[in-house]
Amino acid sequence: MTHCFPEAIIKPLGDSALIVQLGEGISPSIHQKVQALSMLLNTYPFDGFVESVPAFNNITIHYDPVLVLNHLANNQPSLTSFQIVCSNVNELIQHIDDSQKLEARLVEIPVLYGGEYGPDLDDVASYHNISPEEVIRIHTQSECLVYMLGFAPGFPFMGGMDERIATPRRETPRLSITPGSVGIAGKQTGVYPLETPGGWQIIGRTPLDLFRPDLSPPTLLQAGDKIKFVQISPEEYHTYKEKKR
Amino acid sequence: MTVKVLNQGLLTSIQDLGRYGSQKYGVIVSGAMDKYSLRVANLLVGNKENEGALEITLLGTSLQFEKDMLIAITGGDLLASIDGEKAPTWRPVLVRKGSVLQFKSPLKGCRAYVAFAGGIAVPEVMGSKSTYLRAGIGGFKGRALQKEDVLEFGEMNRLSTSLFHQLNKRNNDFTWAVNYDALINLQQTQTIRVIRGTEFDRFDEKSKRTLFNEPYTLTTQADRMGYRMEGPPLSLATEFELLSEGVTHGTIQVPPNGQPIILMADRQTTGGYPKIGQVITADLPSIGQLQPTANIHFKEISHKEAERELLKKEQIINEIKIGVRFKGLYL
Known part of the structure; x- marks a missing residue:
């Protein structure tokens, strides 16, 4: 056809x-x-x-x-x-419709929310007049789709975050954001792969490496992936970090 | 046996023709700012033209040779000297053991290239030796060269070996050098040829005329990632939001302040600013030789002419390649 x-x-x-x-x-x-x-x-x-x-x-x-x-x-x-x-x-x-639909991968991203790992969690919560726990609940319930990678190696541009936690960027961007930081900017959510400056609201951090130049493909996520964020404890976070060593 | 870095200079890094194939992962291309100079430097020592070489920025770099080596210096004229004597450029050169190669200050252009016969022995990362400074990968340990670093080299091929022996026999006398005039422009006032960008028609009439009629100046915010320009501001006919999408080397994008930015070798893979123009590929190496305060006049040409200009320069490179091969193997 x-x-x-x-x-x-x-x-x-x-x-x-x-x-x-x-x-x-x-x-x-x-x-x-x-x-x-x-x-x-x-x-x-x-x-x-x-x-x-x-x-x-x-x-x-x-x-x-x-x-x-x-x-x-x-x-x-x-x-x-x-x-x-x-x-x-x-x-x-002409063959776009003929081609087989790719089965989307579902990738779970463990996140340690709040505290020093997510310094803007409380601000996001008070912006919406809800509790930090509610922000986490909504964030972990969203199923996001990675539309594309760009900006930095392995940085996913995602859609599908629940708009109830959509929050404007910070008025003053941070000069340096720790790799793995999970943030919200408007209706988007994303994870920073490298240390960069940025204005996103940081609500947590994942222990996973989004950019891993020694592997093929060199990024954890790829365009077309479905993403679920999963809340983890500080102990689990450190276990992940230990395993990597 | 090796080359030792006595002084790293302003910014010296290993670059080749770039890291292609991984932009979909957000991995930038990197590579030489002036690709014609890099290719010619490699050809002159018998290397493949996409071999990794040193990109030297403006001044200060100093290297000590711990064995006799065949090299070529191309690109901008940074007053290169070998043991205090003016170093020959744009031709193969035999540097003797113990000699010091130094780059004093820019006379013409901004970046010089030094290719070494056999290539610099660093691992390829994702198919390239280029240094991706921000991510800390590729090149020499993922970073710019520093004092005390020691470079190692690969095996010379048949052509390199032959060039080496000829120069050795003739005591480095080589009567032939590449004329780079038709390849790159080292002047700090340049007319740069541009094709309309994907959002050209979104700009107001005045801005469309201004881009091609008024000069723009390179600000001090000009590096391997991009050149911020200063000149009459450019504005959209009506505001609109552009989603992030692919950009490339030479894309001229206009952020809300109206001052255009030309994306260079270390550009991000995608961007969300409207693109008013696109520097033609044949002129990219020339703008890689610009310094802050340089003046640019943008000149519009057609897509077809841009392709023709590229083919013309490719022909020149091809002639150089054949020329070196002939000198190396048959003389």
Whole structure:
């Protein structure tokens, strides 16, 4: 079955990359299309394909224009590299609906909430006029979806957090946030993989490493994963940390 | 046998052509700021062009050689000297055991590259020797070089060995050097060619004209990650929120203050600011040679012309490659 995607738009991002727009806004159904095209590209890479980077509703394709043209048959000298890549990508787009839906992984992220590990938990609670325990309960009940990774290695952009605990960023960002910190910014929740400055409300910390450059893939989470946060005790937190050593 | 770092200078790190294939995990590309200079440096010593080499920033770096070595120095002219004598650049050079290579100060450009025959012996991390400074991986122990560090090197291939012996026989006399003029521009006032960015049409009419008519200056916030520019502010026709999405080397994004930022080698993989333009790939190495206070004029060209410019430069690199091979193996 071929299904045409009238909503798919290809925009050049300079002369060595392009963005394939597969819809507007953030939704699990558009995310499915992004995931499907991502998989198709990695399974059937065109000549000169470098890599693809999925985002909320589009996918950026990096390619090497020189390699694309080197593979070109001599009888099509007037085509540009961009035109060739577009036709390759359009071909793959036709198969988005045919491709098998990927079974989402469910990843549990253990979190030690509050105290020195989650210094903003109380602020988030009082912002919503609920108890810190209630914030934790709502946070651990949400099932989140990792739409994309970006900003830092292994940093998940997630959707699906219960909006009852949506909280604006801190007025003054912290200069340094400890890796593993779990935070809330607006309707988003996320985990910091590296020590960075940041303005998110930090409500807890996970003992897991989100970025692990020695392993393949180098990140704990990947686009398409489903996430559940699980509350752990200080003892459990330290047991996790010990195990890593 | 090795090279010892006597002084690390401002910022000296190992870079190659970048760490590709992991951007979907949020792992940045890194790599040389001036890729043409890195590629030529490698070619001149018989290496693969994507071998890891040293990227030296502005001044201060000093290296001591503990054996005879074949190297090449390219990129910006940072007044390199070997034992106090002006060092030959853009050609293969034999450095003698005990000699000291020093970079004094920038005469032209901002970054010099030193390639070593056989390549620098550091492990590849995720397929690259480039240093990812912020995450502490790749390169030399995941960091910039420091005083007292000791570099080791790989085995020389047939071409490198042949170049080495020729230079040894002729007492380092080499009558040929690469003319880099057609590859990179080391001036601090440059016209940089740009294709329209993905959100170009979202900017107001005045801003669209301003970008290509008014000069922009590099501020002191210019590093391997990006260049903050200063000039007439650019504004959107109507405010809108852009979700984070892929960006690339040379993306010109405009944050709410209206002052454009050019994303460079250590850029993040994704960004959420509107993209007004995109520096063409063929001009990226030239902007890698800019210093703070440099002046840029952006000039619009078509996507097709950008591809043509890239192919032209690729042709030059190819000629250099063939030239070195010929000199190395047949003379």
